[in-house]
Amino acid sequence: MSQRSALLKIFHRLNECYGQQHWWPADSPFEVMVGAILTQNTSWNNVEKAIDNLKSANALNVQTMLNIHEKKLAKLIRPSGYFNIKSKRLKNFVIWFDEEGRFNSLNKLDDNILRERLLDVNGIGPETADDILLYAFDRPIFVIDTYTRRLLKSMNLIDGAEPYETLRSLFESSLAADVDLFKEYHALIVRHAKEKCTQQDTCHHCLVESPL
DNA sequence: ACCCAGGGTCATA
DNA sequence: TATGACCATGGG
Numbered sequence: 001m002s003q004r005s006a007l008l009k010i011f012h013r014l015n016e017c018y019g020q021q022h023w024w025p026a027d028s029p030f031e032v033m034v035g036a037i038l039t040q041n042t043s044w045n046n047v048e049k050a051i052d053n054l055k056s057a058n059a060l061n062v063q064t065m066l067n068i069h070e071k072k073l074a075k076l077i078r079p080s081g082y083f084n085i086k087s088k089r090l091k092n093f094v095i096w097f098d099e100e101g102r103f104n105s106l107n108k109l110d111d112n113i114l115r116e117r118l119l120d121v122n123g124i125g126p127e128t129a130d131d132i133l134l135y136a137f138d139r140p141i142f143v144i145d146t147y148t149r150r151l152l153k154s155m156n157l158i159d160g161a162e163p164y165e166t167l168r169s170l171f172e173s174s175l176a177a178d179v180d181l182f183k184e185y186h187a188l189i190v191r192h193a194k195e196k197c198t199q200q201d202t203c204h205h206c207l208v209e210s211p212l
Numbered sequence: 213a214c215c216c217a218g219g220g221t222c223a224t225a
Numbered sequence: 226t227a228t229g230a231c232c233a234t235g236g237g
Contacts, residue, residue, distance in 0.1 A: 040219040046235055047218085081217090081234040089220085125220045145218050190218060215237085223230085 021187035089123030
């Protein structure tokens, strides 16, 4: 079976099993961007606590995050772990975001240019950039995370050591450049990794480890 | 007491 | 380019 049809079948099975995922869990594009940085190598449960702290302090907006002291910001995001380095990364990002003219100006850039600009920000690597591109800027960029790599590996679709860009182009060349599809697919992969199918053995759809 | 979690940077060879 | 050290909390 071609990789293309395998990726399509995996999506349909996950979708039938779990349904719509309503991703990214956030109230605004800016919250998506902040969450994308905070969740680096960190469970979402901890990120939620940090975001709650930011909201309670009325700090989840560009202007406040520009003005707030790095030390104070670190204190607010403490539950998300790596709080000192993430405080710097948030500051780096927000300063860049503001200088570039925020959403309206950045949104005029082509997908690949915007991606390169994001990657130039210290603290933003490929996955964080792609989270932001897909879920905050609605660009058809596929997000690769450890769950995605693990899933493809478990189904023998990849060797496992492929570079990030190789896996991204695998998805992007196999699927239509559909933002909603990309959003849903990545969300389903995460859902599948974190939660066993509620339908247990009666569900044959989500058993993606079984032959396609 | 351990292990891991929706990564990324930097120093070193 | 490739590997290792480092960042740090909270839940299982």
